Amino acid sequence: MFTGLIETTGTVVSITPGAGATRMVISAPQLHGRWHIGDSIAVNGVCLTAIPLPESAHFAADLAVETLARTNLSDLSSGATVNLELPTPAGSPLGGHVVQGHVDATGSLVSLLPLHSDLATTDWRLIVEIPDHLASQVISQGSITINGISLTVARLDLPRIEIAIIPHTYRATNLHTLQPGERVNIETDTLAKYAAAQRAASQQNWLTPAYLIANGY
DSSP: OBOSOOOEEEEEEEEEOOSSSEEEEEEOGGGTTSOOTTOEEEETTEEEEOEEOTTSSEEEEEEOHHHHHHSSGGGOOTTOEEEEEOOOOTTOOOSSOOBOSOOOEEEEEEEEEESSSOTTTOOEEEEEEOOGGGGGGOOTTOEEEETTEEEEEEEEETTEEEEEEOHHHHHHSGGGGOOTTOEEEEEEOHHHHHHHHHHHHHTSOOOOHHHHHHTTO
16 A cells, blocks of 8 residues: 655656566665565556566566556656655554555546746646546545555646645655646545445345346336
């Protein structure tokens, strides 16, 4: 489990398609020595299994076809900056929100604009367009994960959402490297998913001929 508090960024060294999975190698010197084979690492919000490379600050991860289809990892190339987070140990403070690393879909970056002229201290306004099927899982002032970052929705104008970005988040993540039109990974809040599923189930027409026959009517 993760919290969406990005520890550092890494750099994509290579992406090599194979007969099965695609292998991605990432340089992450600030996390060197903190991973072991089989550990989970969130890369742009995608939970991947780390394969340490001997005597190296690099780690590898194998990307399944489903992962490539559902996330923006297939868009990356050598030199790309990615957000990285190691799992949260049990009992640790949850500074962001509960993030599973299971990306629901990708959205499209519409804009990321400063609100003040001093770029060193300004906050930013992020606008992302999300897929229609995620709309029921997003609320104003609710949590959402974008490229692995725990963020709060400031305003809804579906299918677009607006998010306030503080200077630290802008500098410490890969948000400052993104351009309009790029895909971003989206994971909605786990609680919102269950609430939407329950609401959908309650709206289904359960009174069917099959139900009546099975219950002796």
